[in-house]
Amino acid sequence: MKTITKPLLIFFTLTLFFSTLYAQRQIKEGVATYSATYDLPADQKDMAAALPSEIICFFRGDSTAAIVNQGGATIKGVSVFKDNYHSMIIDFLSIDKKVVVVLTLAEVEEEKATNPTLTAVKGTETQVINGYKCFKTVVTDKKSGAAYEIWLTNDIDFTPNSVSKAVSGFGGVPVKFVTFNHGIKVNAELKGLTETSVPPGFFTATKDYEPMSYADLKAVL
Numbered sequence: 001m002k003t004i005t006k007p008l009l010i011f012f013t014l015t016l017f018f019s020t021l022y023a024q025r026q027i028k029e030g031v032a033t034y035s036a037t038y039d040l041p042a043d044q045k046d047m048a049a050a051l052p053s054e055i056i057c058f059f060r061g062d063s064t065a066a067i068v069n070q071g072g073a074t075i076k077g078v079s080v081f082k083d084n085y086h087s088m089i090i091d092f093l094s095i096d097k098k099v100v101v102v103l104t105l106a107e108v109e110e111e112k113a114t115n116p117t118l119t120a121v122k123g124t125e126t127q128v129i130n131g132y133k134c135f136k137t138v139v140t141d142k143k144s145g146a147a148y149e150i151w152l153t154n155d156i157d158f159t160p161n162s163v164s165k166a167v168s169g170f171g172g173v174p175v176k177f178v179t180f181n182h183g184i185k186v187n188a189e190l191k192g193l194t195e196t197s198v199p200p201g202f203f204t205a206t207k208d209y210e211p212m213s214y215a216d217l218k219a220v221l
Contacts, residue, residue: 028159072092
């Protein structure tokens with residue numbers, strides 16, 4: 001009996017050790033940094049230089065905020081997906097103006113409608129990208145039939161943000177992937193992930209920000 005028990009004990013101890021060693025790292029609060037390039041239609045190619053090449057996403061609990069610098073403005077896009085809440089906190093640096101825009105539910109749905117509805121098929125191919133063991137998945141747009149290759153990992157887990165949300169429901173955290181913004185295809189890659197505290201009040205606008213409707217914002221941009 002001892003000769004059987006001892007090897008089993010060693011086996012289960014080793015299994016526990018390696019399970020712990022390679023356990024998924026769950027990060028509840030921190031900062032994710034993405035690189036971004038854009039596939040623009042021919043008539044919009046001149047916009048490329050104005051679009052951000054880096055997107056920084058802060059997260060804590062269910063709240064996320066993606067920050068970009070674009071066209072002389074710093075834009076913080078706040079999302080709480082479980083509540084269907086989306087806002088933009090914008091500093092127009094060139095004209096010293098601060099505004100906050102909270103989208104209505106109808107506006108949120110209208111924005112969603114501009115982006116593809118995706119289905120996914122997990123593949124067998126794997127590779128290491130930026131230190132994460134990733135597996136290949138092919139996502140297909142139900143509307144157009146277009147297919148895209150994405151790479152997901154189970155090494156880490158953190159709250160999906162506005163960059164990763166479109167492809168976050170396919171069995172892993174997106175590391176190298178496509179996403180969509182107003183129908184524009186964005187090629188994104190997770191370049192950095194830091195576990196750190198997010199400052200209190202980071203996801204809300206202070207009193208010096210002037211409320212503005214989304215319709216009015218689009219009219220002046």
